[in-house]
Amino acid sequence: MSLIFSADKCTLCGACVDACPFGVLSLEGERLSIGEGCTLCGACVEVCEAEALALPEAEGPSPRPGVPLGGIWVFAEQRQGRLAPVALELLGEARRLAAELSVPVAAVLLGDRVAHLAPELFRAGADKVYLAEHPALAEFVEGPYAAALTEIAARFGPEILLAGATYVGRAFIPQVAAGLRTGLTADCTAFALDPERRLLLQTRPAFGGNIMATIITPRTYPQMATARPGVFKRLADPCPGEGEVVRVELGSLTAAGPCTFVGTVEEIRERLPLAEAEVIVAGGRGLKEAKHFRMLEDLAELLGGAVGATRAAVDAGWIPYAHQIGQTGKTVAPKLYIAVGISGAIQHLAGIQSSDFIVAINKDPEAPIFKVADIGLVGDLFEIVPALIAAIRRERE
Amino acid sequence: MLKIIVCIKQVPETDKVRLDPETHTLIREGVQAIINPFDLYALEAGLRLKEAQGGQVTLLTMGPPQAEAALREALGYGADEARLLSDRAFAGADTWATALTLAQAVRKLGGADLIFTGKQAIDGDTAQVGPMLATILGIPYVAWARKLTWAGDGVLEVERLLDHGYDALRVRLPAVVSVVKEINEPRVPSFKAKMQAKKAVIPTWTLADLELDPHEVGLAGSFTQVVRVFPPPARGESEIWRGDPQELAARLWARLKELGRR
Numbered sequence A: 001m002s003l004i005f006s007a008d009k010c011t012l013c014g015a016c017v018d019a020c021p022f023g024v025l026s027l028e029g030e031r032l033s034i035g036e037g038c039t040l041c042g043a044c045v046e047v048c049e050a051e052a053l054a055l056p057e058a059e060g061p062s063p064r065p066g067v068p069l070g071g072i073w074v075f076a077e078q079r080q081g082r083l084a085p086v087a088l089e090l091l092g093e094a095r096r097l098a099a100e101l102s103v104p105v106a107a108v109l110l111g112d113r114v115a116h117l118a119p120e121l122f123r124a125g126a127d128k129v130y131l132a133e134h135p136a137l138a139e140f141v142e143g144p145y146a147a148a149l150t151e152i153a154a155r156f157g158p159e160i161l162l163a164g165a166t167y168v169g170r171a172f173i174p175q176v177a178a179g180l181r182t183g184l185t186a187d188c189t190a191f192a193l194d195p196e197r198r199l200l201l202q203t204r205p206a207f208g209g210n211i212m213a214t215i216i217t218p219r220t221y222p223q224m225a226t227a228r229p230g231v232f233k234r235l236a237d238p239c240p241g242e243g244e245v246v247r248v249e250l251g252s253l254t255a256a257g258p259c260t261f262v263g264t265v266e267e268i269r270e271r272l273p274l275a276e277a278e279v280i281v282a283g284g285r286g287l288k289e290a291k292h293f294r295m296l297e298d299l300a301e302l303l304g305g306a307v308g309a310t311r312a313a314v315d316a317g318w319i320p321y322a323h324q325i326g327q328t329g330k331t332v333a334p335k336l337y338i339a340v341g342i343s344g345a346i347q348h349l350a351g352i353q354s355s356d357f358i359v360a361i362n363k364d365p366e367a368p369i370f371k372v373a374d375i376g377l378v379g380d381l382f383e384i385v386p387a388l389i390a391a392i393r394r395e396r397e
Numbered sequence B: 001m002l003k004i005i006v007c008i009k010q011v012p013e014t015d016k017v018r019l020d021p022e023t024h025t026l027i028r029e030g031v032q033a034i035i036n037p038f039d040l041y042a043l044e045a046g047l048r049l050k051e052a053q054g055g056q057v058t059l060l061t062m063g064p065p066q067a068e069a070a071l072r073e074a075l076g077y078g079a080d081e082a083r084l085l086s087d088r089a090f091a092g093a094d095t096w097a098t099a100l101t102l103a104q105a106v107r108k109l110g111g112a113d114l115i116f117t118g119k120q121a122i123d124g125d126t127a128q129v130g131p132m133l134a135t136i137l138g139i140p141y142v143a144w145a146r147k148l149t150w151a152g153d154g155v156l157e158v159e160r161l162l163d164h165g166y167d168a169l170r171v172r173l174p175a176v177v178s179v180v181k182e183i184n185e186p187r188v189p190s191f192k193a194k195m196q197a198k199k200a201v202i203p204t205w206t207l208a209d210l211e212l213d214p215h216e217v218g219l220a221g222s223f224t225q226v227v228r229v230f231p232p233p234a235r236g237e238s239e240i241w242r243g244d245p246q247e248l249a250a251r252l253w254a255r256l257k258e259l260g261r262r
């Protein structure tokens, strides 16, 4: 399968050549040449004003089946009886989408003795809760979780299935998609609908956040996506805490699968988890020494927030990995992000893109962090941060 | 003898990929193709297991012909052999079609005891290929491993990262395991291995070799489709403040209070 090129429409403008992330397009004399290595990503089609380029129409293995009637589902991730905030956020988003499609919203709750969480899910927007309780689901293990969710979805037919892009969600949701033979879009930051074709338009960052892509699952159900924590909003007005609980007896779970939980070896103790913090004060290599993170903790505490860090600070051993933000750490979406002594490498920015307001403190006016900051303070952090702490304390006393 | 497969991907160096804010085209200058950095940890995990338990490490990649360079480079770290899965029909594959193609190659290789993948590929950042591969092969998947201990008797103990901390699991092989960067420090390739890698023969397997149907692979076999690519929404203008640190701090506090009230 290859790119469709209409030489007669081509104006040889070269826009596509610049747009190709893989460098496989070139202008050779009077003709566009398409080299080896085209991944059909469509970046060139997007920029071609002459409409000389097109993606081949993908012919599916099967035509799109009838719309399943199960509505929009959210995986209600929980651990030890506590729901992950992203599940509640996604129920809010699901309600918004469900109103457009006129379908119900359901949450799927897996665990051992977790029935008491159902009212919270109803309040967050679920009309129905599919509940499966089993000792094999007490702690998260990919195999049993994937088997359970796959079985429930296969039986009750969701049109759309959303889950948080947490470590748990990103570990087993791909297995559910593969088990159901349907598509999955990772780590989305926005959803919209094409109501006519009932398509979920799933938007996500790619290439480390340099590019956004909108992706659809045109031929199969459910349309599945994982979504970034902190990006979607919970319902402003909670629904009544009532609805239908559908208990599901699972046929697919056995007591001893090939993979079993042994124990938790290390808990990350945080005063306030990064994913839930409305304010994050993050430090980078500019802090110079581990002990200077104390200063950030003080500031974070005064602002009611949590402390984050760059990979450079984590690698230097100044702060545990749990605090790392970015492509290889956590993605966060606080109301306020204060970057202290952080250069703003693209891998770090990938994790803070969805923050509402960014303040940067850096002595290098050329630091890339200033390009994404709403307010950038050029100066020495060892002067500015203590002064800021002092100003807040003075006022509070 | 353990049969170990490491899946690697050739990716553009993403910190160099950028959209021109005016023309909305990608600035490609200086963008090189590299081995997905996370896959080097997967490779190192495979090599260490082989060294400790005895076995063979086979590299697998699906990609355009130039992806052979990534395999050759990875062979230089000490892997035993490599296969390139390449065919025009594979173009445009999403994670499902990629996993399906890789799975077929794993079967053609006669299966494996352990298949390692990186945490995610830095171009798509999806982390989906490994778990999908495991499901297609019908074997367990363990995500985000930071420590592996051989428990003997075909059982591996894995310590892995989750949102709350680290859990320990026991998994009976065969299995697919994705690794995070804390798991090891990739070695520096030896001169000798590098020289051998230069001469290594890397077989290419096509659609026909894998006995796959063209409808199952590439764009045709993909369940998802990219319909639009665009630059990230621009953030508002930055205000840059300079001056006396005390004044900057006071001004910032005043602004933060205003924000808090909104």
Ligand SMILES: Cc1cc2nc3c(=O)[nH]c(=O)nc-3n(C[C@H](O)[C@H](O)[C@H](O)COP(=O)(O)OP(=O)(O)OC[C@H]3O[C@@H](n4cnc5c(N)ncnc54)[C@H](O)[C@@H]3O)c2cc1C
Pocket (backbone or CB within 6 Å): A283, A284, A285, A286, A287, A309, A310, A311, A312, A313, A324, A325, A326, A327, A328, A329, A330, A340, A341, A342, A343, A344, A345, A346, A347, A348, A351, A361, A362, A363, A364, A367, A379, A380, A381, A382, B037, B038, B122
């Ligand atoms: C595959 C891959 C994945 C990665 N994943 C991540 C990730 O998840 N998260 C992440 O953060 N990074 C990640 N990185 C690393 C990233 O590329 C950068 O190296 C890192 O973010 C830099 O951290 P930094 O800003 O703290 O350090 P630096 O880049 O060294 O910046 C320090 C900044 O502090 C400023 N400074 C110094 N002293 C002062 C002072 N007294 N007052 C004010 N300012 C001062 C300097 O001007 C400088 O801008 C990844 C890299 C790769 C290759």
Ligand SMILES: Nc1ncnc2c1ncn2[C@@H]1O[C@H](COP(=O)(O)O)[C@@H](O)[C@H]1O
Pocket (backbone or CB within 6 Å): B007, B008, B009, B036, B038, B039, B042, B060, B061, B062, B063, B095, B098, B102, B116, B117, B118, B119, B120, B121, B122, B124, B125, B126, B127, B128, B129, B130
């Ligand atoms: N085309 C490919 N060929 C071989 N391995 C791949 C390919 N794509 C992804 N992988 C493996 O799957 C992991 C996750 O990739 P991804 O799902 O694309 O984020 C990577 O770290 C690789 O180990």
